[in-house]
Amino acid sequence: MPVKGISRDELLHVAGIARLKLTGEEIELFSKQVSDIIEWFKELSKIKTAGVKPSFHALETINVTREDKAGECFSKEQVFSNTDNKEKGFFKGPRIV
Amino acid sequence: MNAVEFISKARRGEIDLKRFYRQLFSKLHDINDKYECFITICRDEALKQLKNLPRGRLYGLPVSVKDALCTKGIKTTAGSRILGDYTPPFDSTAVARIKAEGGVIIGKTCMDEFGFGGFSTNCAYKVPKNPHDLERSCGGSSGGAGCITSVLDEPHIAIGESTGGSITSPASFCGVCGFTPTYGRVSRYGLIDYANSLDKIGPMAKTVREIALMLKVISGHDLKDQTSRMEKVPDYARTGSVKGLRIGIPREYFKDVPDDISNTVWKAVKELESMGARVKNVSLKTTKYSLPAYYVTAMCEASTNLARLCGMRYSLEAPLKGNFNEYFSKIRSKGFGQEAKRRIILGTYARMSGYRDKYYLQALKVRTLIIRDFKQAFKTCDLLAAPSMPVIAPRFDEIEKLSPLENYLMDILTVAPNLAGIPMLSVPCGKVNGLPVGLHLMADHLEEQKLINAGVAYHG
Numbered sequence: 095m096p097v098k099g100i101s102r103d104e105l106l107h108v109a110g111i112a113r114l115k116l117t118g119e120e121i122e123l124f125s126k127q128v129s130d131i132i133e134w135f136k137e138l139s140k141i142k143t144a145g146v147k148p149s150f151h152a153l154e155t156i157n158v159t160r161e162d163k164a165g166e167c168f169s170k171e172q173v174f175s176n177t178d179n180k181e182k183g184f185f186k187g188p189r190i191v
Numbered sequence: 192m193n194a195v196e197f198i199s200k201a202r203r204g205e206i207d208l209k210r211f212y213r214q215l216f217s218k219l220h221d222i223n224d225k226y227e228c229f230i231t232i233c234r235d236e237a238l239k240q241l242k243n244l245p246r247g248r249l250y251g252l253p254v255s256v257k258d259a260l261c262t263k264g265i266k267t268t269a270g271s272r273i274l275g276d277y278t279p280p281f282d283s284t285a286v287a288r289i290k291a292e293g294g295v296i297i298g299k300t301c302m303d304e305f306g307f308g309g310f311s312t313n314c315a316y317k318v319p320k321n322p323h324d325l326e327r328s329c330g331g332s333s334g335g336a337g338c339i340t341s342v343l344d345e346p347h348i349a350i351g352e353s354t355g356g357s358i359t360s361p362a363s364f365c366g367v368c369g370f371t372p373t374y375g376r377v378s379r380y381g382l383i384d385y386a387n388s389l390d391k392i393g394p395m396a397k398t399v400r401e402i403a404l405m406l407k408v409i410s411g412h413d414l415k416d417q418t419s420r421m422e423k424v425p426d427y428a429r430t431g432s433v434k435g436l437r438i439g440i441p442r443e444y445f446k447d448v449p450d451d452i453s454n455t456v457w458k459a460v461k462e463l464e465s466m467g468a469r470v471k472n473v474s475l476k477t478t479k480y481s482l483p484a485y486y487v488t489a490m491c492e493a494s495t496n497l498a499r500l501c502g503m504r505y506s507l508e509a510p511l512k513g514n515f516n517e518y519f520s521k522i523r524s525k526g527f528g529q530e531a532k533r534r535i536i537l538g539t540y541a542r543m544s545g546y547r548d549k550y551y552l553q554a555l556k557v558r559t560l561i562i563r564d565f566k567q568a569f570k571t572c573d574l575l576a577a578p579s580m581p582v583i584a585p586r587f588d589e590i591e592k593l594s595p596l597e598n599y600l601m602d603i604l605t606v607a608p609n610l611a612g613i614p615m616l617s618v619p620c621g622k623v624n625g626l627p628v629g630l631h632l633m634a635d636h637l638e639e640q641k642l643i644n645a646g647v648a649y650h651g
Binding site for chain 2: 100104105108109110111112113114115116120123124127128130131132134135137138139140141143146147148149150151152153155157158160168172173175176177178179185186187188189190
């Protein structure tokens with residue numbers, strides 16, 4: 095029988111992609127809740143949309159460009175004002191390799 | 192005294208602003224102890240603003256701001272622990288425009304984390320209490336804004352924000368006016384996004400006249416927001432009239448609403464009719480699909496927006512131990528609340544290869560049909576009228592028992608107009624069991640003036 099909504103393994107896989115480490119309690123709770131919501135999302139398949147274009151925005155948007163002219167920008171001090179992880183004018187991040 | 196009268200007096204020098212603000216802040220702290228509507232009260236910053244206040248259209252007016260909008264030098268959390276120590280080095284465009292017109296920022300109001308909720312119970316800091324009954328919710332996600340607007344006697348306008356109904360819901364539950372402008376009418380620059388294609392900043396106040404005043408100040412094109420509209424902003428005349436206005440009643444919006452709420456709203460519609468409006472029935476057939484279409488769209492956008500919060504540059508941090516996967520996961524798992532995690536997971540799932548067409552693109556196609564439905568209705572109507580919310584403010588113990596899905600279903604009357612990006616106004620129209628009920632008026636894109644005309648005529 096196919097799994098309704100989402101399996102435990104799939105839930106952990108999606109959480110991993112989203113960089114979330116779930117606690118045991120959260121896995122328990124989310125398995126049912128997320129499954130119920132995914133089942134509900136399936137309602138959408140009942141509506142015929144052949145030939146209908148998706149609306150990424152409600153109103154038409156146009157590409158806006160500005161003149162290539164230097165303007166005001168943040169000072170170095172402002173840019174780094176919300177982090178302790180900085181060094182010599184750079185942001186410090188975790189190890190990549 | 193309302194905001195319009197207060198500003199006139201202040202500009203004539205008839206109000207001692209320093210004295211006014213000293214008294215106001217002492218009162219705000221007492222209010223906050225009782226109702227918990229502010230995450231931050233910014234007395235020092237406000238008093239500093241008074242020293243060099245522009246004599247503009249909002250001269251001296253107290254303005255509260257939802258904590259999703261960046262305020263220079265004032266902590267901005269969006270109701271989340273992950274932004275608990277974030278102090279923006281810049282003002283959002285809406286806030287900058289308010290300050291440039293002499294508005295004084297008094298505090299940052301409570302909200303559901305990133306706007307993820309309809310009752311303001313999902314905040315990492317405080318839960319605002321409804322001024323009509325402390326055991327009940329203020330609505331959400333701009334619950335703090337609704338609360339302070341209702342409870343404060345002094346002149347004041349609040350800035351809220353709506354993605355799927357977050358201005359209408361607290362306006363309805365707290366018995367105040369709430370205005371959600373056309374998508375793009377107000378710049379989103381400096382707003383901590385929930386869902387880019389849905390977020391709209393708008394004013395909340397006791398009267399529609401005050402809303403019109405604030406709407407004029409914050410509206411207009413902004414080069415910093417590519418989606419902001421270029422159309423000229425009208426002056427938003429504040430003389431109310433509904434004579435000859437065609438008001439459509441979408442039958443689907445009354446279908447599952449309890450009789451006492453429905454009757455209260457109908458009474459308001461009859462009043463508008465007696466003032467000269469013409470009322471007719473209309474149908475918005477896609478209504479029942481609007482909820483899943485909205486939640487898929489909003490969660491997909493939210494999951495990408497929140498990807499930037501990972502413990503680098505700003506947001507919650509820790510010593511840099513482990514590889515990037517371990518570090519980012521550690522910060523995000525600690526910083527986000529449960530509803531944020533749920534939405535990130537659902538949004539990531541609906542965008543994954545194999546599911547994207549089935550959920551995300553299908554939701555956006557349904558959105559097209561919803562927009563068409565509204566456009567069709569506006570061919571024969573100037574406004575649509577419906578109840579703002581299908582319930583009166585629920586008790587906290589009732590909310591606790593709701594599953595996440597049952598929570599989402601409460602948004603049935605607000606998500607479709609939000610998906611369509613049309614402007615809407617909620618005005619108080621009576622009470623049921625002593626609690627406020629809202630009349631929801633909706634108009635076609637950029638037809639804010641029609642809403643203001645009707646709102647002023649009905650409510651003032």
